[in-house]
Amino acid sequence: MDKKKVVNIDMRQYGMVLALIAVYVIFAILTGGKNLSPANINNLIMQNGYIVILAVGMLLCVLTGNVDLGVGSIVATCGAVIGIGMVDYGWNMWIAIIAALIVGLLCGMFAGFFISKLGIPPFIVTLATMLMGRGLTYVLLQAQTKGPLPNNFVYIGAGFLPTIKVGNVDLICLIVAAVISVLIVMAELKSIATKKKYGFATNPAWQLIVKNAIIIGIVWFFFYKLACYSGIPFVLVLMALLVGLYHFITTKTVAGRQIYALGGNAKAAKLSGINTERVFFWVYTNMGILCAVAGIVLSARNASATPKAGDQFEMDAIASCYIGGAATSGGIGTIIGAVVGAFIMGILNNGMSLYGFSTDLQKIVKGAVLLGAVTIDLVSKRKK
């Protein structure tokens, strides 16, 4: 049994990443490189930060085989709480943030209670929270926009980490890129070492080198562009932390595994000792909290709270999950997939705007992309 075990990298796993790169390159050509500009890269992150945050939470709902339709409305409600607190009552920023998080938590628990304890279908419950949340936002704001919000709060949505400019380039960005590169290499080496220790199959060296070279290349491209602009946006840090945390939860923890088991076969999960009610409750409660985070980021970026905020965000978040390879039946999907899905949508939006498509046309294209991505995914699986 000393035979060297080798497996090839499954390209399907990276299909969405390749699609993302392809879409980006196509628009780079169409717009004559406009979407490659440092300012635009920065915009991509700032504009899509809240969608990514919501997609991460939505993926957990999608994994259970359901969706949360109330997301956009809860985002608006949480934003309204911040706007009213800070503008009308002069709350300190931290109090406003905590208040928004509590409101999000309560909204999530409200939906979670009906879904898990009373067994009401999530579609119905969240359709209700969507209507109730939107209505509540209008009532709270009396259909007015609250603003402007103070600068220290706006930093969350529109600020940057400190920079050390050398010429036009920010040194911090480059240092971060270097650190990330080293971490990627170290993680790969560690994984190879563990696989060897347990005698598991490893990938051929050249494949791993190509894979990691591409990833590191993208990282450097990205951070160099940010370095040429204003440095690292705070939203990026927040996003990275959340994506990392939820990636860890879904792939490495018992709690994450329970969500997949529930989505794959709820009865089997139950008979394996998984408290499916509790899983449902926390998945939807979690979604509420992430709505609050997205609401904070959105209102900070707009420096105001508006009753129409977050309109149709749920649709973008749901589409991100499905484009990213999640199954409507539940039990299949990844956080990274959902994030890639969110960025595919974001790059499409951004590229089409730069190219001069009207928003109406943009909707048609987005719909077609969603339908196309899921169709290709399902048809290719069926062939297999």
Place this chain on the structure above:
Amino acid sequence: MSDYILEMNHITKEFSGVKALDDVNLKVKKGEVHALCGENGAGKSTLMNVLSGVYPYGTYSGDIVYKGEIGKFHKIKDSEAKGIVIIHQELALSPHLSVAENVFLGNEQCSGKGVIDWTRTRAKAAEMLAKVGLENEDVNVPVNSLGVGKQQLIEIAKAMAKDVELLILDEPTAALNDEESAKLLEIMLELKKQGVTMIIISHKLNEISYVADAITVIRDGHTIETLTKGVDDFSEDRIIKGMVGREMTNRYPIREGVTIGDTIFEVSNWNVYHPEDPERQVLKDVNIQVKAGEVVGLAGLMGAGRTEFAMSVFGKSYGQKISGTVRLNGKEVDLKDVRTAIDNKLAYVSEDRKGNGLVLIDDIKRNMTMAALRNFFSKNGVVDANEEIVKAEEYKKLINVKANSIDQTVGSLSGGNQQKVVLAKWMLTQPDVLILDEPTRGIDVGAKYEIYCVINDLAKAGKAVIIISSEMPEIIGTCDRLYVINEGHIAGELAKEEMTQEKIMGCIMADNRKGA
């Protein structure tokens, strides 16, 4: 002109190389009640599915001669057009629709194209209900507001509405209580007077002796014999002999070197009520004990309450108003949910591996560790993925799961290998007591043997094993002792040397007589 309304000659039906029916003959006289008897899996339902066109003409060999001509039924509608109607074991009523709508479901009374004539529907429905002794029922109430017994009669009314000449009833009394069953049998005799020919499939031999004019016995896909009332011996013992009289071959590995220890699992005075009907008692005062290293069978017919017993013990996964005590190693425990049951070293391998056992879209490894993940494969809620791979590989080898790798999805495995994955899943929880519910259902002989070997190894390791099986030879071949469960209570207990199929059936029949 023969006086047979139906002759099924030399019917052979294969499923991917396995003969479910092999040269089966069935002759039914006009106007008689003909019973079809046999063990579970003998081929009764397959035969009726061939007759009614569920398996279309051409997928089997042999002829169906119906009313003097060869029947070529391609779908159920074809056989229904000729007056053959089958009523399946599971009710085929739409629960929220009214009685009248159900009676004419798929056979709507229309005026013009596709427009329902409600007046005629109601009037004719009432007429049909009268034929089955339900003349006082309101045809406008939803059908689920009636009891199961009446629903079964409405199924018959539905058949009558299709101008039935040959009515097939598959286990019509399985879900009914004694009173309802008696009523149904009377209705059958009444229909016979009206000239309807009937075929009845039933495990309740006392009912068959009462209602049937002729009995055909099927065993392992062969017709064994046909008994005629007034000519042959019609006693239950005679029927049982026909049903089970097969030679036992060496299909069960011998268990050696097992020392049977103390009683480690004990359930006493176990009472459970139906989850949806708090009045209906599903289990009555069940008492069982199992020793370490012992393999104990729960024998009985389908629907006797064995699965319900196992699931209600296993973390109250079935039923309501559960009372009674569970003792593990002499200590009373409250297995309030599945988690607690697993923590107390109990394991339940479900009879429905696809529905209740596996996540078909997930891989072998994660299915195997699903139940043990929390206790054995994680630290502070973080999964130890490497340990998981090591154990999954170990068990894949140990119980010989045939798959390319542990990353293969279980949905792509054969039934036998899926069953092994479920077994591994529960062995990984390191249980002391394993309840295996129909552990070899629907899997081939080779895989069965391997599973019996695993059972032997478990016994050798000092586990208490409980096997629920509807296949009597299997239970006799694998168990040290068995309990016969009938209608929710223990009808008898047999030691190894007393175990015969006749004894088991005898226990059930004696119990049925007592109940009736």
